[in-house]
Amino acid sequence: xxxxxxxxxxxxxxxxVDPALRPAPAPARSDIHQPSLIEILQKRKEEAGADFPSNIxxxxxxxxxxxxxxxxxxRKTLAAMLKEH
Numbered sequence: 001x002x003x004x005x006x007x008x009x010x011x012x013x014x015x016x017v018d019p020a021l022r023p024a025p026a027p028a029r030s031d032i033h034q035p036s037l038i039e040i041l042q043k044r045k046e047e048a049g050a051d052f053p054s055n056i057x058x059x060x061x062x063x064x065x066x067x068x069x070x071x072x073x074x075r076k077t078l079a080a081m082l083k084e085h
Contacts, residue, residue: 035043038058047054067075 041058045058067078070078
């Protein structure tokens with residue numbers, strides 16, 4: 001029988017792994033400005049110039065007043081979809 005990945009890998013429960021061996025995630029630094037996705041795309045568009053695809057449209061998020069006419073639940077859902085993380 002040939003060794004396969006499924007045969008060689010053994011999954012351990014978290015309780016058996018020493019917490020000191022588990023790597024902690026790197027802390028997020030709030031003092032460094034992280035550019036938003038829109039800023040990154042606008043920069044790429046400026047760098048590309050005429051070579052940038054014409055079918056890609058980059059628009060900034062409209063003001064909250066644009067969502068004012070919608071029902072409350074739809075407004076919350078739409079605002080959550082438009083929010084950039």
